[in-house]
Amino acid sequence: xxxxxxxxxxxxxxxxxxxxxxxxxxxxxxxxxxxxxxxxxxxxxxxxxxxxxxxxxxxxxxxxxxxxxxxxxxxxxxxxxxxxxxxxxxxxxxxxxxxxxxxxxxxxxxxxxxxxxxxxxxxxxxxxxxxxxxxxxxxxxxxxxxxxxxxxxxxxxxxxxxxxxxxxxxxxxxxxxxxxxxxxxxxxxxxxxxxxxxxxxxxxxxxxxxxxxxxxxxxxxxxxxxxxxxxxxxxxxxxxxxxxxxxxxxxxxxxxxxxxx
Numbered sequence: 425x426x427x428x429x430x431x432x433x434x435x436x437x438x439x440x441x442x443x444x445x446x447x448x449x450x451x452x453x454x455x456x457x458x459x460x461x462x463x464x465x466x467x468x469x470x471x472x473x474x475x476x477x478x479x480x481x482x483x484x485x486x487x488x489x490x491x492x493x494x495x496x497x498x499x500x501x502x503x504x505x506x507x508x509x510x511x512x513x514x515x516x517x518x519x520x521x522x523x524x525x526x527x528x529x530x531x532x533x534x535x536x537x538x539x540x541x542x543x544x545x546x547x548x549x550x551x552x553x554x555x556x557x558x559x560x561x562x563x564x565x566x567x568x569x570x571x572x573x574x575x576x577x578x579x580x581x582x583x584x585x586x587x588x589x590x591x592x593x594x595x596x597x598x599x600x601x602x603x604x605x606x607x608x609x610x611x612x613x614x615x616x617x618x619x620x621x622x623x624x625x626x627x628x629x630x631x632x633x634x635x636x637x638x639x640x641x642x643x644x645x646x647x648x649x650x651x652x653x654x655x656x657x658x659x660x661x662x663x664x665x666x667x668x669x670x671x672x673x674x675x676x677x678x679x680x681x682x683x684x685x
Contacts, residue, residue, distance in 0.1 A: 445587050446485060447478045448502050452509025453578055458520045459562055459571070461513060477575070485582045501588055508585065508592070515599055515681055516574065518606050519674035523561045525610030527554025533614075533621045534652025535645055553656065564667050573675055581682035595681055602677070609670055617655045624651055 451474035455461050460470060531551035550558075565571070585592075611618075628644045 443478060443482055445501055445505050446482055446582065447474060448505040449509040450474045450477050450578065452506045453513045456510045456513025457516045457574065459565065481579055486586060504591055505587065511595060511599055512578065512678060512681060515678050518602055519670065520558065520561060522606045522609035522670060523557040523613065524550060524554045525606060526613035527551055527557040529610060530614040530617050530656060533618055535649045561667060570671065577679050577682055584683040613666055617659050620655045621648065621652055624648060
């Protein structure tokens with residue numbers, strides 16, 4: 425055997441720790457985050473992107489612990505890196521789901537709850553209004569370089585959340601507790617439209633009690649739909665300010681998750 429090609433166990437373990445362990449965290453994030461982690465991007469492309477990011481980031485990362493290629497310690501470290509990557513990706517998903525929830529609420533209030541379409545990103549059926557808000561927030565996220573911020577947070581996580589730092593059970597409970605934030609943010613996004621539609625429905629109710637012979641219900645549904653679309657269109661004028669506020673909170677929380685505390 426050529427002595428130049430002979431590799432020791434220590435060298436193999438160093439390569440495993442230096443390249444494979446960061447690769448698992450990066451790949452887990454790319455597989456679970458919005459936009460890149462959806463069905464619109466093929467799995468092979470996501471893996472290529474994860475390899476490219478790993479090659480670029482590894483030279484500047486802190487030294488990873490050397491482990492044996494096939495051992496219980498390596499499996500535990502791989503599981504830790506996968507969970508950290510999925511946790512960060514799921515935390516970013518919560519920000520996007522706030523707009524999906526907002527679209528579902530306003531669609532139900534205006535009578536468009538039955539108008540649903542298949543979401544090509546997730547492969548599920550969602551309200552048309554929710555799909556519109558999802559596409560809008562995706563474009564805003566890319567236009568404001570949100571994906572670059574995510575990569576920056578991911579890079580800093582290898583310093584603030586080093587490899588082998590543990591399973592971080594408290595972080596996962598914090599992510600689960602943020603589901604309430606999703607519902608609250610979605611409600612705040614469409615609260616003016618819901619209030620306006622409530623006033624319209626109350627007006628229809630008063631008219632029905634005052635003049636039952638007018639048969640308000642025959643014109644109430646199409647009129648509510650038209651008024652709801654107009655109110656939704658007017659509400660889009662402030663969508664940028666609301667997006668910046670929610671995006672700032674989500675990205676700040678993402679950075680806090682990438683720390684051991």
